[in-house]
Amino acid sequence: xxxxxxxxxxxxxxxxxxxxxxxxxxxxxxxxxxxxxxxxxxxxxxxxxxxxxxxxxxxxxxxxxxxxxxxxxxxxxxxxxxxxxxxxxxxxxxxxxxxxxxxxxxxxxxxxxxxxxxxxxxxxxxxxxxxxxxxxxxxxxxxxxxxxxxxxxxxxxxxxxxxxxxxxxxxxxxxxxxxxxxxxxxxxxxxxxxxxxxxxxxxxxxxxxxxxxxxxxxxxxxxxxxxxxxxxxxxxxxxxxxxxxxxxxxxxxxxxxxxxxxxxxxxxxxxxxxxxxxxxxxxxxxxxxxxxxxxxxxxxxxxxxxxxx
Amino acid sequence: xxxxxxxxxxxxxxxxxxxxxxxxxxxxxxxxxxxxxxxxxxxxxxxxxxxxxxxxxxxxxxxxxxxxxxxxxxxxxxxxxxxxxxxxxxxxxxxxxxxxxxxxxxxxxxxxxxxxxxxxxxxxxxxxxxxxxxxxxxxxxxxxxxxxxxxxxxxxxxxxxxxxxxxxxxxxxxxxxxxxxxxxxxxxxxxxxxxxxxxxxxxxxxxxxxxxxxxxxxxxxxxxxxxxxxxxxxxxxxxxxxxxxxxxxxxxxxxxxxxxxxxxxxxxxxxxxxxxxxxxxxxxxxxxxxxxxxxxxxxxxxxxxxxxxxxxxxxxxxxxxxxxxxxxxxxxxx
Numbered sequence: 001x002x003x004x005x006x007x008x009x010x011x012x013x014x015x016x017x018x019x020x021x022x023x024x025x026x027x028x029x030x031x032x033x034x035x036x037x038x039x040x041x042x043x044x045x046x047x048x049x050x051x052x053x054x055x056x057x058x059x060x061x062x063x064x065x066x067x068x069x070x071x072x073x074x075x076x077x078x079x080x081x082x083x084x085x086x087x088x089x090x091x092x093x094x095x096x097x098x099x100x101x102x103x104x105x106x107x108x109x110x111x112x113x114x115x116x117x118x119x120x121x122x123x124x125x126x127x128x129x130x131x132x133x134x135x136x137x138x139x140x141x142x143x144x145x146x147x148x149x150x151x152x153x154x155x156x157x158x159x160x161x162x163x164x165x166x167x168x169x170x171x172x173x174x175x176x177x178x179x180x181x182x183x184x185x186x187x188x189x190x191x192x193x194x195x196x197x198x199x200x201x202x203x204x205x206x207x208x209x210x211x212x213x214x215x216x217x218x219x220x221x222x223x224x225x226x227x228x229x230x231x232x233x234x235x236x237x238x239x240x241x242x243x244x245x246x247x248x249x250x251x252x253x254x255x256x257x258x259x260x261x262x263x264x265x266x267x268x269x270x271x272x273x274x275x276x277x278x279x280x281x282x283x284x285x286x287x288x289x290x291x292x293x294x295x296x297x298x299x300x301x302x303x304x305x306x307x308x309x
Numbered sequence: 310x311x312x313x314x315x316x317x318x319x320x321x322x323x324x325x326x327x328x329x330x331x332x333x334x335x336x337x338x339x340x341x342x343x344x345x346x347x348x349x350x351x352x353x354x355x356x357x358x359x360x361x362x363x364x365x366x367x368x369x370x371x372x373x374x375x376x377x378x379x380x381x382x383x384x385x386x387x388x389x390x391x392x393x394x395x396x397x398x399x400x401x402x403x404x405x406x407x408x409x410x411x412x413x414x415x416x417x418x419x420x421x422x423x424x425x426x427x428x429x430x431x432x433x434x435x436x437x438x439x440x441x442x443x444x445x446x447x448x449x450x451x452x453x454x455x456x457x458x459x460x461x462x463x464x465x466x467x468x469x470x471x472x473x474x475x476x477x478x479x480x481x482x483x484x485x486x487x488x489x490x491x492x493x494x495x496x497x498x499x500x501x502x503x504x505x506x507x508x509x510x511x512x513x514x515x516x517x518x519x520x521x522x523x524x525x526x527x528x529x530x531x532x533x534x535x536x537x538x539x540x541x542x543x544x545x546x547x548x549x550x551x552x553x554x555x556x557x558x559x560x561x562x563x564x565x566x567x568x569x570x571x572x573x574x575x576x577x578x579x580x581x582x583x584x585x586x587x588x589x590x591x592x593x594x595x596x597x598x599x600x601x602x603x604x605x606x607x608x609x610x611x612x613x614x615x616x617x618x619x620x621x622x623x624x625x626x627x628x629x630x631x632x633x634x635x636x637x638x639x640x641x642x643x
Contacts, residue, residue, distance in 0.1 A: 208361050209394035213408035213455070214382035223407070227398040 029289075031062070036076050036282035038069040043276045046070075069279075076283035085267055086284075090291060092176070093263040097244040097295070099180035100187055101237055107184075108191030108236065109229065115192070116199045126196075133189040137249040144182045145171065145254050175259035182250050187243075191236045198232035199225070238299060245292050264288050311372065311463035311495030312337045313358060318367035320353055320519075327353050328519040330367060335463075335497065335512075340489050343499045344506040344542070345516035351499045352467055354516070358497065359388050359465050372462060382411075387456035388465040391472065393448045395440040395455075401427075402436040405454045412459075419458075426454040429488075446477045453488070463495035470505065482508060503543055507531070515539050537639040540565045546595060546608045548633070553603035555580070561634035561642055568595070568610035570631035575617070578624025582607065584617050598623055 040046050048058070048066050061068070080086060115126060132140065148155050149170035157167035170178040202225060210220045248265050255261045257270065268288060272281030313335040320328040328350045335341050343351040356362040358369060360381035369377050376384050387408075395404050403410075405426060409419045427433045430450040440448055449469060456464055466485070470478045486509050489496050500506055506513050507527045515522040515530065515538070523535040527543075534540035540548045548565045556564045572578065573596070582598035585606055594615045597606040609625060617623060634642040 203392060203394065205390045205392050205394035206396060208381075209388065209390055209455075210396070210407070211361070212359060212381045212386070212388050213459075214411035215407075219411060224396060227396075230398075 032282045032285045032289075034062075034065055035069075035279055036286050037071060037073060038066060038279050038282075039072045039075075040069050040278040040282075041276060042278065072279065076279045077286070080271070080280055080283045080287065085262065086287075088260065089262050089264045089267040092261060093245065093265070093291070094295075095176060096180060096183065096247065096263060097241055099176070100183045100244055101240055103180065103184040104187045104191040104240060105233055105236060107188055108195045109233075111188070111192045112195035112199050115196050130189045130193055132186055133193075135186070137186060137247075138253055140186055141182055141250040141253040144178075144185070149178060171255050172259050175255050175261045179250060179254065179261055182254065183244070183247060186250075187240055190240070194232050194236050195229060198229050202228050241295060241299060242292075245288075245295065264291060311335075311461075312370075313463060313495065313497075314370040314373075315358070316368045316370070318354075318357060318369060319365045320350075320357060320362065321365045326519070328357070331519070331521060333514065333521065333524070335495060337495055338493050340486075340496045340498065340509060340511045341514060342506040342510035342512070343497065343514050343516055344501065344503055345522075346542075347501055348518075349516045350519040351501075351516050353519075355388075355465055355467055355497060355499045359386055360384050361388075385459075385462040386465055387459045387461035387463075388467065389449075389452045389456055389469045391468045393440075393452040393469075393472075395448055395451055397440050400437050400439055401432060401443070401451050401454075404440065404451055405436075405458055408455060408459045422458040422460075423454075426457045429457070429491075430454050445473050446481060449473065449481055450484075453485075457488075457492070461494070463497060466496065466498040468499055468501070470500070470502075478505075485509065504545060507543065513543070515542060533641065534565075534633065535641050537563055537565065537635050540633055540635070546610065549604050549607045550635075551601075551604040551607075555603050556634075559632065559634050562637045563635040563639065565633035565635065566627040567631065568608040570628045571607075571609045572626040572628065573609055573611045573615060573617075574624045574626070575621070576624065578626040580607075580625045582623055582625065584619055584621045584623055587617050587619065589613070596623065598625065601625065 040048075046069055048061050048068055111129065115122070115129065119125070135143075146154070151157050151167050151169040154167070154170075156170065160167045168174065206224055206228075207220055210224050215223060246265055247263065248269065251257055251261055251263060251266050252269075257263075257266045262270070264284065265288065268281050268284035271277050271284055275281075315331060315333040317330040317332060318328065319326070319330045331354075343354060345351050353362060357364050360376070360379065364377060367377070368375055371379075371384055371386070396407065399407065402423060405423050406419050409422065423436070424433075427436055430453060432447070432450055432454060435443060435447060435451075440451065443451065452469070469485075470481055473481060482505060485496075485498075489509075498505075498509060510527055512524060513527055513530055514524050517538055523530060523539045530539060530543045534543060534548075537550055541550060544567055546568045548567045549571075550563050550565050552563050556562060580601045582600040585597040585599045587597070588595040590613070592613050594611045594613060594617075596609040596611055596615070596617060598609055599606050601607045607625065609623075611617075636642050
């Protein structure tokens, strides 16, 4: 990529991909932005596409900024933010993200250390460990809800009764714990796998040198292994945060947003589909974008500098 | 103090015996080099002494005390690894301080030792850099610095120069030798390079397949190799080993003559051959001679002014006093 011509050739060849990515991002983003400033209640008779149902008609409406809908300014934003559910939803979202991150990083490191030990059947065990990641979120949430956490027939209920205790009604008594458990179970394999590869790339001579330098097992972990893992941990945290901010299926299937498990994503879903208020939901969507960016900036500040090294 | 004694030390990995029972005495202040072809068990032997591998059987004494079961950190030995094994996320200063920090040494004393080591190794300007920003030779010195500050009973070097380029290797070789003279501490040095062994060692231990073939000073090994293996391994270019009729004349199975102990003539001599490749180094000429019965090619080290070309006929005469004789087992005949 040194010469002028090879640089411009590269630009031309990358252009289609860049264009596609832009359209992919900008169309939904601008749609959300426009609608967040509009009153759009389909059940009250608000309509787009008065001209007809074709794609061209929609495109014309979209480009002209949906003239059939009333412009309401920041009314949707103030309405969304002033409802008591909003702050709760933000806190719930952050607690779930933080909880799952903590569980998957800490247990991911421990599991990775365990799997790094030479043992019989290593290959099979590693595949089994990654298996939960392949289960669809909806399915895994249903499995947890019905097979483990059901207060009458669940395995946990049987276990509790076997010891003479009253079964815990997991999803209503400790809903956040249960949700974090379910989501962590799904994301732990991902963290484990990335951390395992990081462990495997740790130079054994470094550990031996530390051993000769008088570092015990704990000192070797904290002074040698953990700094070596910092980059992998950063990647796990960044990638998981992106997906965890948008977690939805697990809540939909288990608590349905009840018992204080309503995340921002879930709140938006309720505003749009249950209240049929698309403008309000779009305003929520914009808040979600802002929240995600705030979290992202914090993460980049705190852990992102690990990537520079 | 750093006297290390190995008594019947044996190492097996599963059923494979890497090191058969072996005895070795290393005196205080000695520079001992373990040398041998790759896979001869020299690194394993060093790791046994370091405590990074458990001995299968036998006893290791350090300064007269049984250290066989003592963990590596408590053996008062410092090791320099082939990959240097520096901690990449720590600065040079922290790398060097690490063993003292683990020993919970007084910070003022730590600083004093770091400054001393840095000054001795020309690292003062690099103390705040990370290993990734250093050249190979500097990393090597940091690794040595980390070993020095512990003031160990003995230093262990595991092929420390094999990752450096040839010019740097010669320089570091001298630095390590000088360090040994200055510190007067026992050093055990593993290498596969017989030049390093010859130039640095007080005592060379030649190993083959875990067996000690010979122990002795560099010149002892050069002058009186105990068998054909040591004869062929020590010295560069390698000793010419001749079998057959020429050896039988001297009542031996094999006779050996070093390339520098052959007289060259273009007119007359004991053996006749044709020149294959002649390597002119300026100071010397290495001539590979074909056609001598029992040894093909035979290497000759002649003066730099010898003018021979490929295909020339050449006559060689061994210097009788430098002839080595070996019996059917390959052992030296006195």
